[in-house]
Amino acid sequence: MEPMDIVGKSKEDASLPKATMTKIIKEMLPPDVRVARDAQDLLIECCVEFINLVSSESNEVCNKEDKRTIAPEHVLKALQVLGFGEYIEEVYAAYEQHKLETMQDSLRGGGGG
Known part of the structure; x- marks a missing residue:
């Protein structure tokens, strides 16, 4: 994936594929609604932050159970905790x-x- 394909300040920033995220955003809205590019970028950054938050909490749940691999149940528990x-x-x-x-x-x- 090329750096221009993702939203972020540098290649090292964790992000999501911009084209995919734009498609998802458009699919969730009525066809007559337009979303400014800045708003799309903000929504994508919110998604990245949410994933970071859930991943971090999932890891904590996993560690509390003395496990080394995050399982789906850890993610579900993290959602509950959050x-x-x-x-x-x-x-x-x-x-x-x-x-x-x-x-x-x-x-x-x-x-x-």
Whole structure:
């Protein structure tokens, strides 16, 4: 991925693919709504910060259980601890759907990526 493909100040900054994030943002809004580039960049940075927050808390939950690998249950617990408990059911459903699709892809011999 080229540095211009991500939002961030340098190559070393953690970020997300700008084109993918822009597509997601547009899919979530009515077709007649436009989003300024600065607003898109801000939304993407908020997503990065959220991922950092959940990852950090997931790591703490994992460490408290003396585990070395963050598992889905650690992420769900982190969401609860951070006050996002109302999203756990939807997140878990998305995770289960992802597992199902991944399994179906592997059964078809697809690479999945």
